[in-house]
Amino acid sequence: MTMPDRRTGSGFSTPARQENIRAHNLGLILQRIAADGGPVSRIDLARATGLARPTISRLVDDLLAGGLIAEVGPDRSRSAGRPPIGLTLSRTGPAGLGLDIRTGSLAACIVDFAGTVRHLEFAPRTHPVTSPEQTIDDLAAIAKDAIRLAEAQGLTIVGVTLATPGPVQDRTRVRFAPAIGWRDFDAGSRLRAALGSADMSVSVDNEAGLAALAEWHASDKELRNFVCLFGDFELGAGIVLDGELLRGARGWSGELGHVTVEPDGVACSCGAKGCLQGYAGLAAILAAVPDEEKRSGATSHRTPAVTIGVLADRSPEVRAALARAGTALGISLAALINLVDVDTVLLDGSYSLLATWLTEEIQAEIRDRVLTARWAPVEVRAAPIGPDAAVIGAALTVIEDVRRDPSTWITRTVS
Known part of the structure; x- marks a missing residue:
């Protein structure tokens, strides 16, 4: 939220740049498609957003080129006129990877851009009481397996989120998680180094909040x-x-x-x-x-x-x-x-x-x-979700980041 300018009383203190307007409108269109649930036409988007049809066409073309949305067959149930082509979130392209630490296992989950769980796997914790570094290295091993599986399905893992107990600072450092013996541990940096990929974002978040996000999505x-x-x-x-x-x-x-x-x-x-x-x-x-x-x-x-x-x-x-x-x-x-x-x-x-x-x-x-x-x-x-809620929520946060700012992904893939 932009704080009001004390000199003018306005909520805006600087002029909007053209690229910022485009980024905002891309996000607006994508959120409308995501919220609709079913295929939505370009005409429906114009009516819902108030944007001109030529603008809608340009933005939709950008989202299609970035692999964030896909076209589906026209709705032939309409009685008159040429049936419009529908738009939905893509089932290929960007995907999120969630990781989770449990009492007896480690978990990894892949969620595609439409929010569908595509893969969920578990690995036994071979070292129930171990150093945080060893735990991260074990998580990185199952994460790499999941990334290879995602690629085989036409998915690109754009980010990884690790769910942990305890407060997390700056989405990377676990301040205090006594149940797993972590204190002031930069789990994000360790995981990033263990994965060895500069192309993916890596973050850490609290498991209860991530579980709540997963249940919220599951409730539509x-x-x-x-x-x-x-x-x-x-x-x-x-x-x-x-x-x-x-x-x-x-x-x-x-x-x-x-x-x-x-x-x-x-x-x-x-x-x-x-x-x-x-x-x-x-x-x-x-x-x-x-x-x-x-x-x-x-x-x-x-x-x-x-x-x-x-x-x-x-x-x-x-x-x-x-x-x-x-x-x-x-x-x-x-x-x-x-x-x-x-x-x-x-x-x-x-x-x-x-x-x-x-x-x-x-x-x-x-x-x-x-x-x-x-x-x-x-x-x-x-x-409804239960024990897997935190790891699913972790994967969903990656997707939500792209949905909020699709322009960054499009610039990266199209340029």
């Missing part, structure tokens, strides 16, 4: 105000207000796992006491697993969430731990909802697998503690 952007409660290593929240991800002054919002629920409670790995993570995190729930179950091997070769789900049916201790977690989550979410006013809570990541045991307690606390809940109930439900 019908979800406008919601909280995405995401958990695997850490517990975090992606907050979407009016269709925009809430990032905060430094991009560090959403650290719900470190909200205090008990001032003199259990010590947290962050250095504080009584954090929600210590009561509702997967590790806290797993701590309730009886010793005999651990000795029987029931907790081996499974992810924490699957282990908890398997044991919940037969262990009253695990069910009680889930009830305590749901209550703690509900208390924290109620405070958040009173502040930001959302109408939906999505249980995402590993929590999507545990929604059966968590939803009732969360809803009870929200119902009792949210001021407006009596006349505007808040829906709590499992997220």
Whole structure:
């Protein structure tokens, strides 16, 4: 947003250059095609944008030349006149690559320019407790495999985004992620060097926010105000207000796992006491697993969430731990909802697998503690995507960057 000029009171302080107008209009046309969902004609674009038809034709030709959109057969359902040729987002050309770190595996995801998942693969974490450098090198190995596969499908990976727990500075440096042992680690620079490609953008972002973006896209952007409660290593929240991800002054919002629920409670790995993570995190729930179950091997070769789900049916201790977690989550979410006013809570990541045991307690606390809940109930439900949301969201951010500024891609490919 351009701040008003103090001298004139105008929102613009410098004249717009011709290339800036073109870049803006390219983005406008592309966003209209993306938002429509189905094929849209040049005439429809002119009506929707108010741009002259010759201008629309030039911009569409540029987008076609850049491989960002494609023409589809004319709509012959129209009764009169020559049926117009439709335009859709391209299924070849630029694509995004997302990477993710999980408790038992590493994940890679390719999303094409139309937003369709084209590839999703997992690799076991051969070093569950390892240095951050080794983890990045392992991620780079599966990323290179994914890039080769994308090329075989006629796709060009234009960028890579890594999803991580904890606050990320400048989309590259993980400030503090105690669950994976990262502190002040420039993951972006390490990944860029490991990939060895100067043509791709490389960024790092918080997994909860990325999961929220993926769920927003999956809803066809019908979800406008919601909280995405995401958990695997850490517990975090992606907050979407009016269709925009809430990032905060430094991009560090959403650290719900470190909200205090008990001032003199259990010590947290962050250095504080009584954090929600210590009561509702997967590790806290797993701590309730009886010793005999651990000795029987029931907790081996499974992810924490699957282990908890398997044991919940037969262990009253695990069910009680889930009830305590749901209550703690509900208390924290109620405070958040009173502040930001959302109408939906999505249980995402590993929590999507545990929604059966968590939803009732969360809803009870929200119902009792949210001021407006009596006349505007808040829906709590499992997220549609679930454990893969963060890695899909990571790939989508690459595509969104190109959609916002298609002129940069077109200049790079056409010139």
